Amino acid sequence: xxxxxxxxxxAGAADIIAGGRLQLGISRGSPEQVIDGWRHxxxxxxxxxxxxxxxxxxxxxxxxxxxxxGFAQPNPRPMFPNPPGLLRLEPHSEGLRERIxxxxxxxxxxxxxxxxxxxxxxxxxxxxxxxxxxxxQQAEQIRIYREAWKAAGHKREPRVSVSRSIFALxxxxxxxxxxxxxxxxxxxxxxxxxxxxxxxxxxxxxxxxLIKELAQDEAIAEADTLLLTVPNQLGVDYNAHVxxxxxxxxxxxxxxx
Numbered sequence: 219x220x221x222x223x224x225x226x227x228x229a230g231a232a233d234i235i236a237g238g239r240l241q242l243g244i245s246r247g248s249p250e251q252v253i254d255g256w257r258h259x260x261x262x263x264x265x266x267x268x269x270x271x272x273x274x275x276x277x278x279x280x281x282x283x284x285x286x287x288g289f290a291q292p293n294p295r296p297m298f299p300n301p302p303g304l305l306r307l308e309p310h311s312e313g314l315r316e317r318i319x320x321x322x323x324x325x326x327x328x329x330x331x332x333x334x335x336x337x338x339x340x341x342x343x344x345x346x347x348x349x350x351x352x353x354x355q356q357a358e359q360i361r362i363y364r365e366a367w368k369a370a371g372h373k374r375e376p377r378v379s380v381s382r383s384i385f386a387l388x389x390x391x392x393x394x395x396x397x398x399x400x401x402x403x404x405x406x407x408x409x410x411x412x413x414x415x416x417x418x419x420x421x422x423x424x425x426x427x428l429i430k431e432l433a434q435d436e437a438i439a440e441a442d443t444l445l446l447t448v449p450n451q452l453g454v455d456y457n458a459h460v461x462x463x464x465x466x467x468x469x470x471x472x473x474x475x
Contacts, residue, residue, distance in 0.1 A: 357439070378440070
């Protein structure tokens with residue numbers, strides 16, 4: 219639904235306020251709560267295109283704007299003095315363009331993101347494109363992305379993140395919440411009428427078991443960044459405990475830092 223120029227303004231301002239630390243993930247988005255919600259925001263895809271095509275076009279305009287190059291003809295009688303030449307969107311934050319991540323659910327959109335020079339976010343869900351286990355499909359997606367990045371000739375190294383739900387069972391609370399193993403396997407479902415998706419398993423076990431299981435996750439091995447999904451409904455204190463347990467009992471053995 220985002221106007222890409224408004225979004226570039228907001229992102230630039232946020233990055234300046236954050237001192238250049240903003241890592242911004244964007245994507246087409248998850249299935250909507252309403253039918254064609256984008257129409258209520260004044261958008262409609264051009265004839266022959268889908269809402270997904272429109273979202274990717276908005277992303278391309280957003281990325282181009284973040285380059286900080288002038289594109290708008292200045293008013294000859296402005297309220298405030300203008301610099302010479304075409305004007306860019308302000309505020310502009312140098313370097314933000316390289317800290318944009320695209321959330322890709324398919325191999326094709328990961329290739330597209332690589333060609334445009336975006337970092338890759340791959341979550342706990344992707345379209346089921348081969349019937350293989352989730353972590354193997356995701357690892358293949360990452361390799362496809364890296365090959366496309368190399369072919370595009372970008373000069374910097376890309377960033378790649380994957381998301382996982384990981385719980386080290388170190389006390390009775392952990393065992394009560396997550397010790398039943400109900401989500402220890404991949405799940406198959408439909409996020410759109412004709413789109414089969416695969417949802418990655420959760421990891422919940424004693425630390426020594428977790429270490430062995432996570433060491434076999436091919437996608438974690440392919441990525442350079444691991445994002446932990448936490449149960450925010452259980453409160454700040456418990457989630458701090460979840461993260462600390464992983465950092466203390468799991469991460470060192472796997473070489474995570």
